Amino acid sequence: METLLQQIVNGLVVGSVYALVALGYTMVYGILGLINFAHGEVLMVGALTALQTVLLLMEVAPGLPPLLMLAVAVGVAVPVCMALGYLMERLAYRRLRGAPRLAPLITAIGLSFLLQTLAMIVWGRNYHTFPALISTEPLEPVAGVFVTPVQIAIVVISALLMAALVLLVNRSRLGRAMRATAENPRVAALMGVDANAIIALTFIIGAGLAAVAGVMFASNYGIAHYAMGFMPGLKAFTAAVLGGIGNLAGAMLGGIVLGLVEAIGAGYIEELSFGLLNSSYQDIFAFVILGVVLIFRPTGLLGERVSDRA
Amino acid sequence: MHTNPAAPLLQVDDIRVAYGGIQALKGVSLELYAGEMVCLIGANGAGKTTTLNAIAGMLPLAGGRIAYAGDDIGALPAHRRVRRGIALVPEGRGIFTRLTVEENLRMGAYARDDADAIETDLDRVYTLLPRIRERLAQVAGTLSGGEQQMLAIGRALLSRPRLLLLDEPSMGLAPQVVEKIFEVVQTVRDDGVTVLLVEQNAHLALAFASRGYVMESGRITLSGSGRALLADPSVRAAYLGE
Numbered sequence: 001m002e003t004l005l006q007q008i009v010n011g012l013v014v015g016s017v018y019a020l021v022a023l024g025y026t027m028v029y030g031i032l033g034l035i036n037f038a039h040g041e042v043l044m045v046g047a048l049t050a051l052q053t054v055l056l057l058m059e060v061a062p063g064l065p066p067l068l069m070l071a072v073a074v075g076v077a078v079p080v081c082m083a084l085g086y087l088m089e090r091l092a093y094r095r096l097r098g099a100p101r102l103a104p105l106i107t108a109i110g111l112s113f114l115l116q117t118l119a120m121i122v123w124g125r126n127y128h129t130f131p132a133l134i135s136t137e138p139l140e141p142v143a144g145v146f147v148t149p150v151q152i153a154i155v156v157i158s159a160l161l162m163a164a165l166v167l168l169v170n171r172s173r174l175g176r177a178m179r180a181t182a183e184n185p186r187v188a189a190l191m192g193v194d195a196n197a198i199i200a201l202t203f204i205i206g207a208g209l210a211a212v213a214g215v216m217f218a219s220n221y222g223i224a225h226y227a228m229g230f231m232p233g234l235k236a237f238t239a240a241v242l243g244g245i246g247n248l249a250g251a252m253l254g255g256i257v258l259g260l261v262e263a264i265g266a267g268y269i270e271e272l273s274f275g276l277l278n279s280s281y282q283d284i285f286a287f288v289i290l291g292v293v294l295i296f297r298p299t300g301l302l303g304e305r306v307s308d309r310a
Numbered sequence: 311m312h313t314n315p316a317a318p319l320l321q322v323d324d325i326r327v328a329y330g331g332i333q334a335l336k337g338v339s340l341e342l343y344a345g346e347m348v349c350l351i352g353a354n355g356a357g358k359t360t361t362l363n364a365i366a367g368m369l370p371l372a373g374g375r376i377a378y379a380g381d382d383i384g385a386l387p388a389h390r391r392v393r394r395g396i397a398l399v400p401e402g403r404g405i406f407t408r409l410t411v412e413e414n415l416r417m418g419a420y421a422r423d424d425a426d427a428i429e430t431d432l433d434r435v436y437t438l439l440p441r442i443r444e445r446l447a448q449v450a451g452t453l454s455g456g457e458q459q460m461l462a463i464g465r466a467l468l469s470r471p472r473l474l475l476l477d478e479p480s481m482g483l484a485p486q487v488v489e490k491i492f493e494v495v496q497t498v499r500d501d502g503v504t505v506l507l508v509e510q511n512a513h514l515a516l517a518f519a520s521r522g523y524v525m526e527s528g529r530i531t532l533s534g535s536g537r538a539l540l541a542d543p544s545v546r547a548a549y550l551g552e
């Protein structure tokens with residue numbers, strides 16, 4: 001029982017990060033029908049930019065309180081990633097609108113390699129230690145469950161960011177324009193909406209969320225490196241499809257569900273596989289559950305239909 | 311803006327539009343004076359929708375000129391033209407089916423920043439279209455065809471247009487509903503909005519409009535007052551089923 005509770009807590013933490021990244025996939029898909037496979041790399045750039053900032057601060061202002069250091073690092077990483085998201089849209093995807101579907105997909109994969117390679121050149125192949133600016137030491141266990149301050153911060157900040165995004169999309173004038181553009185960009189233009197600006201904004205918001213997710217990931221595991229975006233990116237994409245791609249609530253639900261299944265599954269994988277597999281194989285859960293859900297609900301948990309607009 | 315009162319509000323001059331290699335407009339010219347209601351009729355595929363879309367900025371011109379309120383607007387994107395006062399109710403209505411009725415109406419006012427006046431205009435649209443008011447919180451995709459057309463017109467009015475382009479507002483609707491829609495359009499015209507109306511129903515259109523243009527395969531072939539066109543033997547033969 002205690003292990004199960006512990007795994008639920010761990011799952012919620014990882015799931016929150018998946019959810020933040022999944023939102024970026026799903027928003028871009030909702031408006032362009034495009035899977036931006038390079039989105040996971042934005043997480044990596046966010047983490048490494050934050051790390052770079054922290055290292056710099058530790059040199060020039062070693063007396064700064066750790067929380068403030070982290071805040072500054074996030075304050076640098078988020079705009080850097082937003083600019084990166086904007087550039088991806090502006091320089092690559094915008095030219096490919098209306099091109100056959102394979103073209104943007106291949107471009108996305110190419111961008112992903114490009115970003116990884118650039119990051120490898122800048123930051124090297126090594127694993128970097130990400131300093132524990134928020135403590136990763138467990139607090140006093142509650143009901144036998146260990147929780148670290150950084151885990152609490154991850155869940156709380158994710159929840160706040162998601163709530164803010166939902167409010168923006170569903171309650172603001174801008175969000176209304178985003179939804180209108182997603183449904184029919186030509187008619188939205190007739191209303192005075194600059195569809196290009198809305199599409200760019202979608203990339204920018206998604207990239208900002210991925211930057212925060214990157215810092216969370218690095219803070220939680222204490223590590224950052226040039227290839228760290230790949231697996232969470234793939235998982236978050238899985239989460240978005242699991243929830244119903246194009247659907248905001250679906251991305252959040254998918255992320256949390258995936259995190260939980262993975263964490264709980266990892267605890268039982270040895271028993272389930274009669275000792276054949278150990279917890280380092282937990283990654284397979286994401287893809288098994290995706291397969292199972294898509295067999296029974298091809299549009300994902302909350303997806304109504306695969307939108308194919310004219 | 312200094313506008314010569316004698317100059318037309320809209321002057322379309324020899325415009326050409328092509329879809330890929332296919333010439334859909336082969337030199338269309340027409341003009342609208344402020345306060346007029348003019349209709350554009352023609353057979354299926356004549357180029358009526360293409361003409362309206364070109365005026366609204368949804369299609370690039372391959373030639374010709376569009377002057378509006380004295381300015382050449384041919385190169386302005388659609389989202390900038392609505393800020394100048396050109397609103398198009400597109401063919402097929404173009405309702406945002408996943409947004410609520412109220413959200414659709416507010417999208418119509420997207421280009422405006424006079425929040426108080428928007429609320430006043432919303433109230434006016436509710437008075438004009440009482441059926442819409444009863445359904446504000448409903449998802450627009452669940453409205454009937456007639457209600458969707460009303461919503462599309464109401465949404466266009468919320469941009470406070472000087473020029474309203476209507477593309478077959480009667481399409482697929484029962485006669486009583488069409489009558490209501492034309493009443494609304496007439497009220498709008500009486501309020502001083504200039505209207506360019508595309509219609510299949512030539513009888514109705516020519517009865518309401520002060521002038522009309524007849525289009526055939528990408529060209530204007532005839533123009534005149536509503537009464538004159540109604541009496542024209544070629545129009546009667548081609549569009550009035552006589």
Ligand SMILES: Nc1ncnc2c1ncn2[C@@H]1O[C@H](COP(=O)(O)OP(=O)(O)OP(=O)(O)O)[C@@H](O)[C@H]1O
Nearest residue numbers: 329332334352353354355356357358359360361401
């Ligand atoms: N998106 C498009 N791609 C290619 N050809 C098009 C496109 N839209 C219209 N056309 C062609 O351009 C011509 C004019 O079409 P348009 O829709 O303007 O006619 P219309 O007068 O509005 O007809 P209807 O009364 O059926 O609405 C037609 O020959 C049509 O096939």
Ligand SMILES: [Mg+2]
Nearest residue numbers: 358359360401
């Ligand atoms: Mg048409």
